[in-house]
Amino acid sequence: MRSTTTGTARLTKTHKLSAIGVTVAMSAAAVALAVTPGQADTPSIAVKPVAWTTTDLGAHDHIAQQSEHAAQQAKTDTAAAKKKADTAAKAKAAKAKADAAAKAKTDKARADQQAASRSQARTPVKPTTPAKPAAPAAPVKKAYADNLDGWIKESLDILKSKNIPATYDGIKRNVMRESTGNPRAINDWDINAANGVPSKGLLQIIDPTFKAYHVEGTSWDPYDPVANITASCNYAADKYGSMDNVNSAY
Template sequence: MSVSSIPGRRRRLNKTQKLSVAGISAMALAALSFSLVPANADPKPEAAAPASSEPAVFTSVAGTPQAKAVQASIIEQHSTAEQLVKAADLARAKEAAAAKAKAAEAAKIKAEAEAKARAAAKVKAEAVAAKRAETQAASRSEARTPVYANNLDGWIRESLDIMRAHGIPGSYEGLHRNIMRESSGNPNAVNGWDINAQNGTPSCGLLQVIKPTFNAYHVPGTSWNIYDPVANITAAANYAADKYGSMDNVNSAY
């Protein structure tokens, strides 16, 4: 609602509007003065005329061109003043709308920036959490990984774990007993006199396995070196399981 539409309130006029109203008032006063002059009055009397006994007659000037021009000017200036007020109101409304739109755009940009910052922080936090979980999992896995001694006891225990993973039967006692009979626990032992040696394939390692048998019964995950203690034990145990059911059933040369 504009100020002019509120009962009991007066609109403040700017400088242009005040000048317009002053001009209207001046022209209205001039029109009033002009209407009080008799139509037959002589603007420059040369001599005083004798007073007439008849009453003076004044003619109306409302319909004269001058009166009409004054009336038209007043109406035009009033319309111009109204237009100025409306134009000022429209300009203020446009300024307010522009300011509101600018504030909304700034708020939108700020909200988008904050959303991007939150998304980046979330991604970073997830990456940190994933890295931490990976590190913890690796630590737990390392903690669960058994450490075997580099001796006969450790070789047998490591071989047993690998055998269980591959479903190869055998016990600590059966492996240890056959190892001590075949090589006395020496992983580099070589039989250079039996029939296998005579055929060019000597028995080697803790359980005295020939190369063709080692290659045929090699267990994945172990070394391909026939002298490797763990690889030699697991390959021999795999062969014994296939031929005798288990190394536990072997009590002599096999």
């Protein structure tokens, strides 16, 4: 039995726990009231500033230096690439110019050589004079047709009498290539024409060569078909052995 006369009683375990809960709740309310905005007695909260150290500044400077170095390196690489490209372009242009000059020189040398081979005067072949017969018979005049066939045959007879080699086929083949059988043909565009000595006649011979290789007994007119053929064959025999050996410009 507990006494009730004194007006006091002992706190049970449950009462103690209740009292602690009330105390905690009041403390929480007091904290909430202290941080509620708009209250007259709002407590101030001190914020500690962040301090920069020399180590932090050094790292910042290092990053800046790296960025500047990278930018400078990129600029240097770009300049080097441009210089390399410019050098390559100049070398290519110089090579193209040198190649063009070499080709032009080769072409000129070839043209000069061809011109010289066509216009160079050579000593005519001196035909072997056949032994005179004791009592030569009067020559029989032979008739020839006034066309390419007749001109070639008459020329062959003259050439044979002078021991100058040539054949019908060799003469006709070169005549058709040089003039297509036109005894009045003249070349007014090649190097000989530019030098004032155009090629003329059936076998396109120039005046200096015609005069140097003219065969006795024929006309001195380079347009005369028989004279043109015989002089040209005389020249071809001297240079190539025979007109038969000529297959291009000579």
